[in-house]
Amino acid sequence: MRGILNMAFRLAKNVQVRKESWGLLFYSPAQHKVCFVRSGDWLYPQYFNGTLTFDSLVGDIAKRLGTSAKVIESSIQKLTAHLVRMGLIINEPC
Amino acid sequence: MNHVDWPLSAPVNITWEITHQCNLSCIHCLSSGGQEALCELNLEECISIVDQLAALKVFEINFGGGEPLLKSFFPTLLNYIHQKGIVTCISTNGTVLNGEAMACFAGNPLVNIQVSLDGATPEVNDKIRGKGTFHQIIKGIELLAKKDVPLSINTVVTSVNFEQLSQLKELASSFGARLRVSRFRPSGRAKETWGKLKLNSSQLRELSEWLSQDPGILTGDSFFSISGEDRRELGLNMCGACKLTCCIDPCGLVYPCAFLQENEFCAGNLRETSLQEIWDFAPVFQYFRKLEPASCRRCPRFNMCRGGCPAIAYFVKKDLNSPDPECLINWSRDISLESLITAE
Numbered sequence: 001m002r003g004i005l006n007m008a009f010r011l012a013k014n015v016q017v018r019k020e021s022w023g024l025l026f027y028s029p030a031q032h033k034v035c036f037v038r039s040g041d042w043l044y045p046q047y048f049n050g051t052l053t054f055d056s057l058v059g060d061i062a063k064r065l066g067t068s069a070k071v072i073e074s075s076i077q078k079l080t081a082h083l084v085r086m087g088l089i090i091n092e093p094c
Numbered sequence: 095m096n097h098v099d100w101p102l103s104a105p106v107n108i109t110w111e112i113t114h115q116c117n118l119s120c121i122h123c124l125s126s127g128g129q130e131a132l133c134e135l136n137l138e139e140c141i142s143i144v145d146q147l148a149a150l151k152v153f154e155i156n157f158g159g160g161e162p163l164l165k166s167f168f169p170t171l172l173n174y175i176h177q178k179g180i181v182t183c184i185s186t187n188g189t190v191l192n193g194e195a196m197a198c199f200a201g202n203p204l205v206n207i208q209v210s211l212d213g214a215t216p217e218v219n220d221k222i223r224g225k226g227t228f229h230q231i232i233k234g235i236e237l238l239a240k241k242d243v244p245l246s247i248n249t250v251v252t253s254v255n256f257e258q259l260s261q262l263k264e265l266a267s268s269f270g271a272r273l274r275v276s277r278f279r280p281s282g283r284a285k286e287t288w289g290k291l292k293l294n295s296s297q298l299r300e301l302s303e304w305l306s307q308d309p310g311i312l313t314g315d316s317f318f319s320i321s322g323e324d325r326r327e328l329g330l331n332m333c334g335a336c337k338l339t340c341c342i343d344p345c346g347l348v349y350p351c352a353f354l355q356e357n358e359f360c361a362g363n364l365r366e367t368s369l370q371e372i373w374d375f376a377p378v379f380q381y382f383r384k385l386e387p388a389s390c391r392r393c394p395r396f397n398m399c400r401g402g403c404p405a406i407a408y409f410v411k412k413d414l415n416s417p418d419p420e421c422l423i424n425w426s427r428d429i430s431l432e433s434l435i436t437a438e
Contacts, residue, residue, distance in 0.1 A: 016179070021101060029153075034338075039101075
């Protein structure tokens with residue numbers, strides 16, 4: 001877990017994302033597919049521009065929504081791992 | 095709730111018929127391509143539409159027509175779109191590729207080309223696309239393949255080319271391309287040829303089985319209602335008109351999809367109204383988002399396809415509450431009747 005705290009997320013090559021009322025919509029031209037992520041107001045596209053560490057991302061959500069950082073950490077870790085597996089985002093040291 | 099029902103702030107992709115002009119006169123053309131229309135958008139108007147699409151974060155534009163490469167400013171427009179980072183898929187007949195277009199396509203990660211070919215031999219293709227077109231199209235495909243442009247070959251499946259689908263797949267592979275098949279739908283000139291070119295029940299069944307055996311074949315819209323469960327994860331599994339996509343015609347009119355370009359389905363004019371406003375408020379779009387054909391509601395597959403392709407239902411029965419006449423359930427019923435008649 002400690003390792004991920006200093007990682008940042010970036011969109012995979014050519015992948016695009018936009019905010020929707022229910023969450024984020026990812027688009028992968030290589031796979032010619034869209035991916036619906038029901039994240040409500042937890043996530044924003046700018047979280048995937050490679051500048052925010054996991055730790056600061058969790059802190060930002062907690063501050064905005066008043067939810068426990070522990071709950072956010074666990075959910076976001078699962079979600080981002082899934083998005084990495086799908087080839088939509090990559091994580092890299094920040 | 096199916097993903098397709100999650101409300102979107104804007105389309106995922108747009109079909110943009112950039113011109114009516116075409117040098118061919120295919121007997122199944124969905125938009126009756128031929129002469130350029132007087133009302134067609136100029137470059138400045140097109141650029142203003144692209145600015146809207148970019149602001150709305152529309153991911154992809156699928157260009158068709160007519161033949162888009164005949165539009166004089168098309169390369170300029172494409173370059174502008176690519177500067178905005180929007181992915182483009184260009185459907186061309188492959189016969190009018192020129193240096194300017196090739197320069198725009200080659201090595202461009204935002205370009206996908208789809209060349210229409212309706213037979214694996216001149217005899218079959220030329221029956222649909224016109225005399226001498228097979229060789230012209232193959233030349234175009236060779237040119238694109240040589241430049242490694244991402245390429246697929248698109249075939250509208252009809253009774254004329256049905257027997258050649260495997261050959262078409264091999265032909266596509268020989269150019270490093272994938273075969274994409276599209277459903278033949280009775281709009282444009284195809285209204286006149288529907289009776290002659292549509293597939294019969296046995297052919298639909300065979301097509302469905304063939305597709306099930308080969309997940310590598312790409313399929314166009316609306317295959318969800320005629321293919322088996324095994325392909326459901328491969329693409330869109332419900333009609334995306336007004337939910338994920340819509341169509342802009344050469345004059346800036348907006349419709350639910352390219353196959354429903356009829357006055358009664360016009361949602362607005364981009365010369366007068368923004369795409370955002372049309373997408374959010376056009377009554378036609380709101381109607382299509384709720385469309386659940388009454389005649390399909392008791393069907394066991396209803397939640398999987400919601401009635402199939404409304405365009406075919408509309409043109410065949412003139413009633414959007416009718417089922418897609420080619421859907422799995424409908425042709426299964428036809429086959430059962432055929433078997434009974436044969437048995438008797």
